[in-house]
Amino acid sequence: MVTTSSPDALKRLAAERALDFVDSGMRLGLGSGSTAAHFVAALGAKVRAGGLDVVGVPTSESTRRLAVEHGVPLTTLEETPELDLTVDGADEVDGRLRLIKGGGGALLREKIVAASSGRMIVIADRSKRVARLGRFPLPVEVVPFGHPSTAVRIARALAGIGLPTAMRLRQGSGDGPYRTDGGNLIYDCDLGEIPDPETLDAALSAVPGVVEHGLFIGLCACAIIAGPDGIELLERG
Numbered sequence: 027m028v029t030t031s032s033p034d035a036l037k038r039l040a041a042e043r044a045l046d047f048v049d050s051g052m053r054l055g056l057g058s059g060s061t062a063a064h065f066v067a068a069l070g071a072k073v074r075a076g077g078l079d080v081v082g083v084p085t086s087e088s089t090r091r092l093a094v095e096h097g098v099p100l101t102t103l104e105e106t107p108e109l110d111l112t113v114d115g116a117d118e119v120d121g122r123l124r125l126i127k128g129g130g131g132a133l134l135r136e137k138i139v140a141a142s143s144g145r146m147i148v149i150a151d152r153s154k155r156v157a158r159l160g161r162f163p164l165p166v167e168v169v170p171f172g173h174p175s176t177a178v179r180i181a182r183a184l185a186g187i188g189l190p191t192a193m194r195l196r197q198g199s200g201d202g203p204y205r206t207d208g209g210n211l212i213y214d215c216d217l218g219e220i221p222d223p224e225t226l227d228a229a230l231s232a233v234p235g236v237v238e239h240g241l242f243i244g245l246c247a248c249a250i251i252a253g254p255d256g257i258e259l260l261e262r263g
């Protein structure tokens with residue numbers, strides 16, 4: 027039983043539980059964000075203790091630095107194109123294991139790494155579990171070239187399926203817009219509840235200039251959700 031309901035303690039609890047799914051010899055995708063950071067730290071501790079022989083592909087430069095710091099051996103998708111398991115956080119998880127990701131801006135690499143993995147496990151505190159996706163603004167990553175024009179076409183695609191068109195260009199910590207690790211920009215779309223995530227996925231993917239979006243559908247096989255009363259395991263099928 028957990029004695030604290032602090033979100034960070036719950037994130038750590040979910041992350042540590044994910045270690046049960048990791049075996050020696052595995053090629054791992056390492057997610058990004060504060061929950062995934064707990065997983066990288068716990069994984070590193072087990073590796074350093076000599077109990078685990080794994081390699082990891084980080085989904086962001088910040089996760090790469092963290093993995094090095096914690097002694098997790100790294101590889102790349104160029105060297106290791108197929109992975110066994112990805113463990114990553116999420117901004118929202120619904121009952122069908124559909125996700126919104128990208129709050130930390132790493133959605134493109136996260137989706138490539140998850141799609142390259144035999145299995146994706148999401149780790150999250152209970153606040154991420156939703157009945158319907160969409161309260162969290164959906165990140166849409168676009169190439170910088172002509173991005174205001176891409177934004178107009180994203181808005182048209184949203185309107186075409188009856189969704190609100192409000193969106194913001196994500197700002198960086200200094201002057202100017204936020205840049206992803208790949209040098210792209212992100213529009214955060216305020217959609218409210220998304221009635222049909224599959225239709226939205228297809229509509230956004232069809233807009234030239236859109237590199238990727240934060241809807242992860244059909245990728246997550248299992249979610250480890252930690253709440254004050256314990257852990258809930260959601261599994262596909």
Ligand SMILES: O=C(CO)[C@H](O)[C@H](O)COP(=O)(O)O
Pocket residue numbers: 057058059060061062114115116117126127128129130131132133136
């Ligand atoms: O998708 C992500 C980064 O792009 C993160 O997994 C997501 O934002 C959750 O972050 P946190 O674990 O810090 O709540």
